[in-house]
Amino acid sequence: xxxxxxxxxxxxxxTDSAPYMQEFQIDTQGRxxxxxxxxxxxxxxxxxxxxxxxxxxxxxxxxxxxxxxxxGLACITPISDVVKDNKLVLxxxxxxxxxxxxxxxxNLFYKQYxxxxxYLQNDTAEPAIERLQSPEDRDKLDGLYECIxxxxxxxxxxxxxxxPDKFVGPAGLLQAYRFLADSRDTATSxxxxxxxxxxxxxxxxxxxxxxxxxxxxxxxxxxxxxxREMLLSNAT
Amino acid sequence: MVTNITNLxxxxxxxxxxxxxxxxxxxVYALFVxxxxxxxxxxxYATWSGLFAQTWMRIFSxxxxxxxxxxAWVGLWTIxxxxxxxxxxxxxxxxxxxxxxFVFLVWGVQVLWGA
Numbered sequence: 405x406x407x408x409x410x411x412x413x414x415x416x417x418x419t420d421s422a423p424y425m426q427e428f429q430i431d432t433q434g435r436x437x438x439x440x441x442x443x444x445x446x447x448x449x450x451x452x453x454x455x456x457x458x459x460x461x462x463x464x465x466x467x468x469x470x471x472x473x474x475x476g477l478a479c480i481t482p483i484s485d486v487v488k489d490n491k492l493v494l495x496x497x498x499x500x501x502x503x504x505x506x507x508x509x510x511n512l513f514y515k516q517y518x519x520x521x522x523y524l525q526n527d528t529a530e531p532a533i534e535r536l537q538s539p540e541d542r543d544k545l546d547g548l549y550e551c552i553x554x555x556x557x558x559x560x561x562x563x564x565x566x567x568p569d570k571f572v573g574p575a576g577l578l579q580a581y582r583f584l585a586d587s588r589d590t591a592t593s594x595x596x597x598x599x600x601x602x603x604x605x606x607x608x609x610x611x612x613x614x615x616x617x618x619x620x621x622x623x624x625x626x627x628x629x630x631x632r633e634m635l636l637s638n639a640t
Numbered sequence: 641m642v643t644n645i646t647n648l649x650x651x652x653x654x655x656x657x658x659x660x661x662x663x664x665x666x667x668v669y670a671l672f673v674x675x676x677x678x679x680x681x682x683x684x685y686a687t688w689s690g691l692f693a694q695t696w697m698r699i700f701s702x703x704x705x706x707x708x709x710x711x712a713w714v715g716l717w718t719i720x721x722x723x724x725x726x727x728x729x730x731x732x733x734x735x736x737x738x739x740x741x742f743v744f745l746v747w748g749v750q751v752l753w754g755a
Contacts, residue, residue, distance in 0.1 A: 471748075566722040570642045599652075601641040606652030635653050 407629040408432050408487065410442060413455065413495040415502050423502065425493075426450075434485070439471055439478040442492065443506075460463060462619055465554030469506050470495040475556040475617040497559035499568065513555045513567040513575065519598070520580040525591035541587035548582035548627060550620050551575060557614035557624055563607040570603035574614035574624030577605060581627035584634060594636055605631060648713045655742045659741050662707035669704035686714045698752050705748040 415423035428446050440460055447453050453480075456466040462480035469478055472486045472493050477491045483492060500508040526535065558573035570578065580599065583589045599605040605628060613640045614624040649655045680687060691697050716737045724730035 543707070587691075598641050602643045602644050602647045602652035602655055604652070606656050607718075607722075632653075632656070636657070639653055640657075 406481065407493045408442065408497055410446060411491065411493045412446060412505070413502075414453070414505055416454075416504055417453070435485045436482050439481045439483060439486065439492070440467055440492070442473045442631045443467075443478060443484060443494070449550055450498075453506075454504045454528075463552065465552035468497055468554040468559070468619075471499060475560045477554060477556070477619045479620060480629060495497075499559045499565040500555070504537075508555075508559075510555060511529045513573065516558075516568070516572045516576040517553065517579060519604075520583075521591070521595070522574045522583065522584065522588065524589055526588055527590050537587055537590045542585075544585045545582060546624055548578060548585065551582075551622060553580055554619060554622060556619060557622075560613040560617045562613075563613070567603055567607060572599070572604050572608040573629070574608070577608070577631065578622060578624040578627045580605075581631050584631060592634075593638075596631075596638060597629060598638075600635060607634075647729070648710060648716050655714045655717075662711040662714075665703055665707040666711060669700065669707075672700070692752065701752055702749065703746075705745055706711050709745045712741055713738065 410428045410430050411425045412428060413423060414420070426448060430445050430486075430507075431441055432442070436616075438460075440457055443455055447455075455469070457479065458464040458466045460467075460479045462477050465477065466473060467478040470482060472488060472491075474486065476486075487612060489503045489637045494506065496502050496506045496508045500510060500512065503509050512624075522614065540541075553575060555575060557578075558568075561571075561574055563571050563574065564573040577599075582594060582601055584592055595611070598631075601624045608625070608628045611624055618624070644650065647655055665688055675681065676691070692701070717734060720730050720733045724733055740747070
């Protein structure tokens with residue numbers, strides 16, 4: 405498969421009345437490139453294509469997009485993982501407003517993240533040097549702190565598609581649990597109170613799309629289950 | 641915190657718990673009824689009516705009806721807030737659902753104790 409057929413979602417609100425798919429032929433010379441490499445080669449053909457990218461090694465979380473129907477980071481997704489019948493379809497992350505081509509407006513996503521107050525809150529007196537934590541307590545944060553906020557999970561979640569203004573989404577909830585599980589954080593009850601309504605957390609129906617797309621292999625569904633357990637043990 | 645006034649328990653946590661517990665009750669009730677039918681292959685009216693004449697069966701059935709009502713309210717309310725974006729349509733749907741649940745529940749009580 406040296407000539408890969410790539411179909412890319414194009415939309416420029418200044419000139420296009422509606423989005424459309426543009427076809428490209430990319431000569432991969434038989435190499436198993438990353439999807440981001442393919443995008444760069446497309447940009448050489450048509451410099452008007454807009455997409456976000458930065459670190460190109462799965463750390464910054466800029467190039468989250470939908471590749472042949474599955475969300476992921478273009479920079480660490482080899483084409484052999486997603487290409488079917490020599491065809492690659494690239495679309496922006498679903499559910500968020502498209503600003504241009506593969507670039508989406510992430511404001512709603514960040515708003516939900518901000519609502520979770522993703523910073524340590526502690527109302528006890530500050531120690532002279534630092535707040536200590538046992539290795540066991542530190543271990544509880546593994547699988548939570550590694551999130552890079554690429555939005556692949558939240559934009560693959562139907563509950564987030566239907567209510568992005570009310571449902572926090574898997575990314576925000578994973579971070580909520582990251583601070584609920586932190587032995588140094590004392591804001592547990594106010595954090596839990598923020599999540600007790602029928603939308604913020606409970607709109608999760610446990611379909612685990614978030615788990616299947618997370619490029620860092622994290623498990624937001626498990627974190628949501630843990631928060632639910634905390635809410636339940638607090639309220640019964 | 642997102643405010644809601646049309647969901648059953650006014651709280652996501654209570655709705656979630658109601659949904660789980662009512663599902664359990666409905667599962668036990670369904671298993672019992674199916675099991676009863678399997679163990680009585682030549683079921684006649686007298687036996688069936690006799691089953692529902694007993695107080696424990698009436699209590700068990702009412703528990704199942706109430707569970708069904710709560711389960712349906714929580715579930716259909718969720719569906720309406722997912723898919724119906726127009727406030728009037730959503731509130732209208734919720735009103736119809738709640739009214740239907742109320743009618744079926746009262747009707748069920750009448751069937752159980754009226755015979």
